[in-house]
Amino acid sequence: MQFVDLGGRSAQRLGLSRSLGQIYAALYLSPRPLGLEDLMTQLHISKGNASMGVRQLAEWGAIKRVWIKGSRKDFYQAEENLRTVVSQFIGSTIRPRIKSSHLQLEDMTTELKSKGKPDPDEQFMQDRIQTLQRVHKRLEKVIPLIEKVLS
Amino acid sequence: MQFVDLGGRSAQRLGLSRSLGQIYAALYLSPRPLGLEDLMTQLHISKGNASMGVRQLAEWGAIKRVWIKGSRKDFYQAEENLRTVVSQFIGSTIRPRIKSSHLQLEDMTTELKSKGKPDPDEQFMQDRIQTLQRVHKRLEKVIPLIEKVLS
DNA sequence: TCTAATGTTCAAAACATATTGAACGAAAGA
DNA sequence: TCTTTCGTTCAATATGTTTTGAACATTAGA
Numbered sequence: 001m002q003f004v005d006l007g008g009r010s011a012q013r014l015g016l017s018r019s020l021g022q023i024y025a026a027l028y029l030s031p032r033p034l035g036l037e038d039l040m041t042q043l044h045i046s047k048g049n050a051s052m053g054v055r056q057l058a059e060w061g062a063i064k065r066v067w068i069k070g071s072r073k074d075f076y077q078a079e080e081n082l083r084t085v086v087s088q089f090i091g092s093t094i095r096p097r098i099k100s101s102h103l104q105l106e107d108m109t110t111e112l113k114s115k116g117k118p119d120p121d122e123q124f125m126q127d128r129i130q131t132l133q134r135v136h137k138r139l140e141k142v143i144p145l146i147e148k149v150l151s
Numbered sequence: 152m153q154f155v156d157l158g159g160r161s162a163q164r165l166g167l168s169r170s171l172g173q174i175y176a177a178l179y180l181s182p183r184p185l186g187l188e189d190l191m192t193q194l195h196i197s198k199g200n201a202s203m204g205v206r207q208l209a210e211w212g213a214i215k216r217v218w219i220k221g222s223r224k225d226f227y228q229a230e231e232n233l234r235t236v237v238s239q240f241i242g243s244t245i246r247p248r249i250k251s252s253h254l255q256l257e258d259m260t261t262e263l264k265s266k267g268k269p270d271p272d273e274q275f276m277q278d279r280i281q282t283l284q285r286v287h288k289r290l291e292k293v294i295p296l297i298e299k300v301l302s
Numbered sequence: 303t304c305t306a307a308t309g310t311t312c313a314a315a316a317c318a319t320a321t322t323g324a325a326c327g328a329a330a331g332a
Numbered sequence: 333t334c335t336t337t338c339g340t341t342c343a344a345t346a347t348g349t350t351t352t353g354a355a356c357a358t359t360a361g362a
Contacts, residue, residue, distance in 0.1 A: 031275040082286045124182040
């Protein structure tokens, strides 16, 4: 299905697995909660894959588990507020990565500076890294804007 | 080298190959242009990899080829204006993808609408896709902000 | 023209990651 | 208690991507 395909490809672009995107897409378009069985047949994926997928998505708050009276299967439905989904993804995945780069750049500058008496080449490196840090800081400011634009 | 590693990992996060990031990082920190030979030895990558890497980066305008008198090797240096690099990357890679998703969503809505008389489930899908389109449009607005924040 | 230096190409290999599926565990109902 | 249904786990497999390296192309200089 076209929408599910789009979900799969979008997920891959974001560095996630295709099936995560497919699962979310299928749930997002379904008026009724779906069980593992449904996902397996609709998406042609294995039970293991479906199981791991829904767990991951539920951890991120992108889908939620619902109970349906009279069935002992687990059912899931998409968190329909996309702002929430995006925020969650940013918080759990994007932000930590940015922070990590941030820290590494800091490490490098402090180490360089601690050596004192930089020769011209070291000075050049130091300058470049500082420039990069400034750019990095500016880029970080975009993150809150993403969330703002979705409100 | 730490900075080169960071470049490699960052590239991978952006969906590029590790060596692209490493090559750019090495050039970015080097006060002098580097040739293929330098890249091969500094980064422990093959000649083919280095050759393909610099071509790609040069196409994106992230590095430029420079001639050094008295040598017939090709040398490269990083485009030092990171704003340019980012813009280029957005234009050549991010924007087309967004546009593609955009078009696919439009396709789906028009197809759904053309069928007339949606049953309740079709109606639900139609609504969800429309919501998604609105979110998508809002997210698109962030792109110019990225470029703005770098000016 | 021949040789040496350099860059390019692309099929094969290496690598990384996602997916499968069989075995297992838990728990409900008979 | 036994059986069935359902979800989970994870080693093996499949898939997709990157990297290698040997063969080739091109050009400069001898």
